[in-house]
Amino acid sequence: MSSQALENLKILFQDCPEVLRMLDLRELDQSNLTDQQLREEMKKRKLYPEPINFYATGRTGAGKTSLGNSLLGSGIMESTGRQDCTSGIQYFAMASNLRYFDLPGGGSNEEFENINRVALLIPQLEDEKEVNEFIVFDFSDHAATGQVSSQKVTVTEWQSVENQKYVSPDLILYVLAPHGQFLREDKKYLRALLKSQKARRGENRVIFALNIHRNRDGSLKPTPQNIEDARKGITEVYQEIYSGTPPIVKIDSLRGEGINQITELICEILPPEKIGNMRQVLREELKQFAEAERSRRYREALIYIASRLATYTVDTQFGNQSLLKEAYAAICSYGIKIFREEDVIAQAEKELADEVSKVAEESKQKRQKVITEKENITERREEKQTKITSVPEYDWEKITDTETDYIEIEQTRLVTDSIRRKNPVARFLFGEYKKQEVLKNETIMKPIKRTVERLEKRLVGMREEREEIGTGKYYDVVVGQRDKEVGKKALQGGYDVIEDLLAIGLGIELADAQKDLRTCFETIVKSGRVQVQMMISRYKEQINQLVESSPPDQAEDVIIRILEKVLIS
Numbered sequence: 173m174s175s176q177a178l179e180n181l182k183i184l185f186q187d188c189p190e191v192l193r194m195l196d197l198r199e200l201d202q203s204n205l206t207d208q209q210l211r212e213e214m215k216k217r218k219l220y221p222e223p224i225n226f227y228a229t230g231r232t233g234a235g236k237t238s239l240g241n242s243l244l245g246s247g248i249m250e251s252t253g254r255q256d257c258t259s260g261i262q263y264f265a266m267a268s269n270l271r272y273f274d275l276p277g278g279g280s281n282e283e284f285e286n287i288n289r290v291a292l293l294i295p296q297l298e299d300e301k302e303v304n305e306f307i308v309f310d311f312s313d314h315a316a317t318g319q320v321s322s323q324k325v326t327v328t329e330w331q332s333v334e335n336q337k338y339v340s341p342d343l344i345l346y347v348l349a350p351h352g353q354f355l356r357e358d359k360k361y362l363r364a365l366l367k368s369q370k371a372r373r374g375e376n377r378v379i380f381a382l383n384i385h386r387n388r389d390g391s392l393k394p395t396p397q398n399i400e401d402a403r404k405g406i407t408e409v410y411q412e413i414y415s416g417t418p419p420i421v422k423i424d425s426l427r428g429e430g431i432n433q434i435t436e437l438i439c440e441i442l443p444p445e446k447i448g449n450m451r452q453v454l455r456e457e458l459k460q461f462a463e464a465e466r467s468r469r470y471r472e473a474l475i476y477i478a479s480r481l482a483t484y485t486v487d488t489q490f491g492n493q494s495l496l497k498e499a500y501a502a503i504c505s506y507g508i509k510i511f512r513e514e515d516v517i518a519q520a521e522k523e524l525a526d527e528v529s530k531v532a533e534e535s536k537q538k539r540q541k542v543i544t545e546k547e548n549i550t551e552r553r554e555e556k557q558t559k560i561t562s563v564p565e566y567d568w569e570k571i572t573d574t575e576t577d578y579i580e581i582e583q584t585r586l587v588t589d590s591i592r593r594k595n596p597v598a599r600f601l602f603g604e605y606k607k608q609e610v611l612k613n614e615t616i617m618k619p620i621k622r623t624v625e626r627l628e629k630r631l632v633g634m635r636e637e638r639e640e641i642g643t644g645k646y647y648d649v650v651v652g653q654r655d656k657e658v659g660k661k662a663l664q665g666g667y668d669v670i671e672d673l674l675a676i677g678l679g680i681e682l683a684d685a686q687k688d689l690r691t692c693f694e695t696i697v698k699s700g701r702v703q704v705q706m707m708i709s710r711y712k713e714q715i716n717q718l719v720e721s722s723p724p725d726q727a728e729d730v731i732i733r734i735l736e737k738v739l740i741s
């Protein structure tokens with residue numbers, strides 16, 4: 173793994189100059205820049221839409237130049253404490269695209285007040301020496317070059333339509349130090365200012381700053397009454413020209429206090445397209461802002477890369493490399509370069525190649541779809557023959573029959589018996605036996621008829637009985653179907669690739685910079701993953717659905733929006 177991976181990844185985003193810009197490390201590597209360099213960087217990058225011309229006006233000594241120095245973060249603009257200190261227009265452009273115009277004050281030196289009036293297109297003081305030209309000092313490049321450029325400008329030039337396009341005030345800050353009271357001269361000047369502004373544009377564009385000076389011991393210079401009087405005086409004049417209450421804030425221009433409230437008012441008064449990020453820039457310390465901005469841009473780049481990879485199948489090749497491996501390596505390299513010290517970078521990148529490949533391999537496995545085919549389930553069976561046998565079929569029939577029973581009966585009857593004659597003569601004459609009737613008792617069997625029922629088995633027909641007999645021959649028969657895995661198909665990266673890629677990216681961003689990347693990489697990715705899951709796991713279904721059923725560029729756009737919503741607050 174090397175920075176090459178990051179360069180390679182850019183090829184994937186040739187169609188997105190915005191992403192290429194994000195991947196340009198110079199855009200993000202601001203860690204070693206000084207505040208001034210940061211300002212310069214921001215100016216170059218035009219983070220903020222339109223320049224805002226912000227004029228400071230008010231009585232001499234009120235604190236206009238001091239406020240400008242506070243904003244600049246230096247004491248470069250002269251503020252001596254002498255009355256009528258500022259004699260020309262002092263100008264500088266801030267990182268936020270706010271251009272500060274510090275004017276000479278009013279209420280003392282008439283010539284200076286006239287310069288002030290000329291700058292704001294207020295009629296000059298009558299009966300005083302008319303101003304025809306003045307000097308504009310530009311402090312914008314002072315911090316970087318030590319140079320202050322100056323230019324003599326005539327009133328005609330300054331007030332020309334062409335020049336006014338660039339310098340006409342978007343907002344005017346009327347600074348008043350209440351301890352010096354709101355005097356008649358101040359009223360006169362303020363009235364003239366508001367009138368000329370009202371004539372130029374209907375709505376009010378003047379903000380009032382009560383600059384509360386402090387004594388050396390820290391106590392406040394103005395009394396509460398002074399402050400109250402100043403508010404009252406300003407409000408009276410304001411209401412002669414506008415309705416409603418004037419926007420008044422309390423500031424301490426030396427300490428830079430109250431700048432936030434001024435910012436708030438600027439943001440309320442100006443149209444949003446003029447303001448851009450100014451609210452944020454002015455509110456935060458520039459360094460802090462730069463860091464937040466760095467994280468935002470880093471995440472934005474991760475989001476773009478993750479959203480695009482989600483729509484590519486996980487087996488996509490990039491040259492002869494796996495796209496996933498290459499992209500994960502690029503993210504790793506990107507994160508290290510942004511969040512790690514110079515000396516760790518090269519070593520870590522080399523040694524992390526395997527770890528990163530492992531994560532890419534895991535992503536790949538997660539997004540494989542098993543391809544199946546229907547397969548027959550067969551059974552081996554023996555061929556059978558049918559043997560048919562005829563089998564008699566019987567039924568039981570009820571039969572009624574008569575049966576003869578015999579009973580014994582005793583009876584007496586006359587029977588002729590042959591009796592042997594006892595007398596031999598008789599025997600001779602009449603035969604040996606003589607017939608003689610005798611009564612004889614005898615037992616006879618008398619038949620009696622009775623009806624009986626019985627079941628008789630009768631043949632009712634013939635039935636065919638079949639019997640399967642094995643033939644010894646076998647054949648295969650299909651008895652069902654089952655799914656058989658025939659291969660795997662790589663799916664689009666979807667949610668899993670997003671999660672893995674962001675786990676690496678956020679892991680590196682959020683890890684303690686002291687933690688050794690090489691030994692803790694797994695843990696770092698793991699805790700990155702926990703963070704990522706908390707933020708995006710609820711979109712898993714939606715993301716997978718998108719990559720599977722929408723055209724890639726549409727899916728990518730929607731995913732970008734989803735991720736931006738949760739990752740960049």
Ligand SMILES: Nc1nc2c(ncn2[C@@H]2O[C@H](COP(=O)(O)OP(=O)(O)OP(=O)(O)O)[C@@H](O)[C@H]2O)c(=O)[nH]1
Binds near residue numbers: 383
């Ligand atoms: N204690 C304190 N002193 C301040 C404050 N603002 C300005 N001063 C002092 O007041 C004096 C005049 O301040 P400047 O910022 O130069 O005033 P200015 O409005 O630019 O005055 P001109 O350029 O003459 O119109 C300086 O000595 C400052 O140090 C403040 O908020 N607190």
Ligand SMILES: [Mg+2]
Binds near residue numbers: 236238274277
């Ligand atoms: Mg000044």
